[in-house]
Amino acid sequence: MTDRQSTPQDADLVALLRARDEDAFRILVERYQPTLIRTAMTYVSSRAVAEEVAQETWVGVLRGIDRFEGRSSLKTWLFTILANIARTKGVKEKRSIPFASTGTAQDESGDWLVDPSRLRGSDDPKFAGWWSSYPESWDGAPEERALGNETRALINETIDKLPPAQREVITLRDIDGWTSAEVCEALQLSEANQRVLLHRARTRVRNVLEEYLRVS
Amino acid sequence: MFPDENDPSVDWGTLTCADFIALCTDYLEGALALDDRARFEHHITVCQGCDRWLDQIRVTVEAVGGLEEDLVPAGVLDGLIHAFRDWKASTPGALEKPAL
Ligand SMILES: [Zn+2]
Numbered sequence: 254m255t256d257r258q259s260t261p262q263d264a265d266l267v268a269l270l271r272a273r274d275e276d277a278f279r280i281l282v283e284r285y286q287p288t289l290i291r292t293a294m295t296y297v298s299s300r301a302v303a304e305e306v307a308q309e310t311w312v313g314v315l316r317g318i319d320r321f322e323g324r325s326s327l328k329t330w331l332f333t334i335l336a337n338i339a340r341t342k343g344v345k346e347k348r349s350i351p352f353a354s355t356g357t358a359q360d361e362s363g364d365w366l367v368d369p370s371r372l373r374g375s376d377d378p379k380f381a382g383w384w385s386s387y388p389e390s391w392d393g394a395p396e397e398r399a400l401g402n403e404t405r406a407l408i409n410e411t412i413d414k415l416p417p418a419q420r421e422v423i424t425l426r427d428i429d430g431w432t433s434a435e436v437c438e439a440l441q442l443s444e445a446n447q448r449v450l451l452h453r454a455r456t457r458v459r460n461v462l463e464e465y466l467r468v469s
Numbered sequence: 470m471f472p473d474e475n476d477p478s479v480d481w482g483t484l485t486c487a488d489f490i491a492l493c494t495d496y497l498e499g500a501l502a503l504d505d506r507a508r509f510e511h512h513i514t515v516c517q518g519c520d521r522w523l524d525q526i527r528v529t530v531e532a533v534g535g536l537e538e539d540l541v542p543a544g545v546l547d548g549l550i551h552a553f554r555d556w557k558a559s560t561p562g563a564l565e566k567p568a569l
Contacts, residue, residue, distance in 0.1 A: 382487040428538060
């Protein structure tokens with residue numbers, strides 16, 4: 254019996270899974286299924302197909318676990334299996350990866366990360382590109398508002414509506430706590446592209462929070 | 470605490486607020502070269518708006534970090550456990566169970 258209170262390492266769970274331990278499998282599914290579905294969504298066009306891909310990925314894990322040598326991390330291996338299965342579904346071949354430029358104020362859908370009217374233009378040569386009026390402080394927002402259920406629901410909703418690659422990166426990094434190296438390896442992203450996606454996602458969530466927490 | 474923009478003695482540095490906003494994630498990720506990092510940090514000392522902006526990005530990251538992933542629906546989990554049992558019954562696997 255595995256103690257659910259502690260958090261067993263992937264490598265230990267892999268060893269247990271090789272020994273046909275059902276609890277180890279259950280823990281792995283609980284740990285990675287949401288991530289697998291979200292990642293599958295970047296390959297295929299419907300949630301139903303993404304769930305299918307995730308399920309088949311687990312079957313692939315069971316079939317391959319005795320040959321898995323642990324040379325890559327479990328995460329990377331999982332994502333390789335998932336990518337191969339997703340490709341057989343052949344729905345969306347190309348993942349949309351943005352240009353590696355954080356210098357732009359617009360993201361891949363053309364939305365402004367900062368409303369340009371909030372920055373001064375060339376009519377003020379000394380301070381062109383500086384704030385015309387500062388962002389409002391959030392300090393006046395009541396604590397329970399900043400951390401309450403409504404805010405969490407709002408953040409969830411915002412993340413759900415992000416372009417798939419942004420959604421995937423912010424979820425893995427900021428919700429699941431993966432390192433940037435892990436995310437890059439699993440999603441086959443360059444460090445720079447990963448940062449661009451994370452930047453856009455965080456900035457968009459910040460902007461939604463601003464609307465909500467603005468002291469009126 | 471922040472300088473007046475009409476004060477001629479202030480070194481405003483080389484970044485605009487637009488640059489600063491674009492660089493926040495690179496800064497937080499430790500991906501800025503040393504001199505860029507110095508320019509970035511200098512901007513915080515002269516610009517209240519960007520000081521606030523960076524702070525709000527940090528609050529955002531923390532708020533996102535407080536969310537939890539969805540639970541796996543019971544039906545899906547049951548289906549996968551079923552697949553596990555079929556697999557276990559059909560393959561020999563390792564004989565000994567390692568200790569955690
Ligand atoms: Zn500024």
